[in-house]
Amino acid sequence: xxxxxxxxxxxxxxxxxxxxxxxxxxxxxxxxxxxxxxxxxxxxxxxxxxxxxxxxxxxxxxxxxxxxxxxxxxxxxxxxxxxxxxxxxxxxxxx
Numbered sequence: 001x002x003x004x005x006x007x008x009x010x011x012x013x014x015x016x017x018x019x020x021x022x023x024x025x026x027x028x029x030x031x032x033x034x035x036x037x038x039x040x041x042x043x044x045x046x047x048x049x050x051x052x053x054x055x056x057x058x059x060x061x062x063x064x065x066x067x068x069x070x071x072x073x074x075x076x077x078x079x080x081x082x083x084x085x086x087x088x089x090x091x092x093x094x095x
Contacts, residue, residue, distance in 0.1 A: 002082050005061060008074040011040070021078035028075070030067040037062075 006016050008025075016023055025040040033051040038044050049064050059065055063073050 002080050004078040005063075006076040006078065007063060008076065011074050013074075016076040016078065018078045018080075021080045023076050023078045025074065025076050027072050028062055028064060028067065029072045030064060030069055032069060035062065035064040035067065
C-alpha cells in the first residue's frame with residue numbers, strides 16, 4: 001500500500017485528489033501524550049498514536065509531536081495498492 005499524507009491548514013481546504021488513490025480527510029486530535037484519528041464527521045477511529053510507545057518516524061509522519069495538548073491537525077490521506085512488480089523493484093533496490 002502506498003500512503004500519502006497531505007497536511008491541511010484547516011478542515012475547509014479544497015479536497016485533494018490524486019489519480020489512482022482513494023483519499024479520505026482525517027483529523028488527529030491530541031490529548032496528553034496520545035493522538036486519536038477521527039473521520040471528517042468527528043467519528044473517532046480505533047487508531048491511537050502514543051508518544052511513549054510508537055516509533056518516532058510514525059509519530060512525525062502523522063504530525064503528533066507538532067500538536068500541543070488539546071490541538072487538532074487536519075490532513076488528507078491518499079492510499080493506493082502497490083503493484084507486485086513495484087514491490088520487487090523496491091526489494092532489488094534495498095540490496
